[in-house]
Amino acid sequence: GAGVSQSPRYKVAKRGQDVALRCDPISGHVSLFWYQQALGQGPEFLTYFQNEAQLDKSGLPSDRFFAERPEGSVSTLKIQRTQQEDSAVYLCASSPTGVLSYTFGSGTRLTVV
Amino acid sequence: QQQVKQSPQSLIVQKGGISIINCAYENTAFDYFPWYQQFPGKGPALLIAIRPDVSEKKEGRFTISFNKSAKQFSLHIMDSQPGDSATYFCAASMGKRNEKLTFGTGTRLTIIP
Known part of the structure; x- marks a missing residue:
């Protein structure tokens, strides 16, 4: 596709439920990023992949958060035992090699009730 | 620790006016x-x-001014239009x-x- 695609667009989860958020980056983009954006705030870095290698996961808030990109294209962000504070928009972005400006998807809005 | 501080939180500008948003960084x-x-x-x-080796960059109606010694940079939107109404992040x-x-x-x- 022409842009970064994220699914689902909206997700409502009961507290304690596990969720999986999907990101389809732009074809051929080597770098992939996940960000968390709370309401009225700027995006905050979660994790970064270069191809299938997870090079930085310093932003993951707890061990309930896990991300993977097994074949170097599609990525999944998994949140186990969701809590209310996990409610946010989860943004995925991708970029080609050596390009600092990346393209964001429209995000997945997660609401934990 | 907030490494990039942005102001103002909200801004109302008349059509045709100049919008100015400021940011300061620590790192x-x-x-x-x-x-x-x-x-x-x-x-x-x-x-x-912008990269820090230049003090200003202009693209159409948008200009970044950069002050390396003060660790500050700003966005100027000239001839602001209703279509510019959005949230801006440095x-x-x-x-x-x-x-x-x-x-x-x-x-x-x-x-x-």
């Missing part, structure tokens, strides 16, 4: 400073970016050393007729 290792524009329900989109990264972006808290800009 002197930052060497790439983009501005992103975000519309409701969409991901951030790159507007313009950001910073360490470039190729570490591509993750640290975002400011955002400025909600409203352009009134």
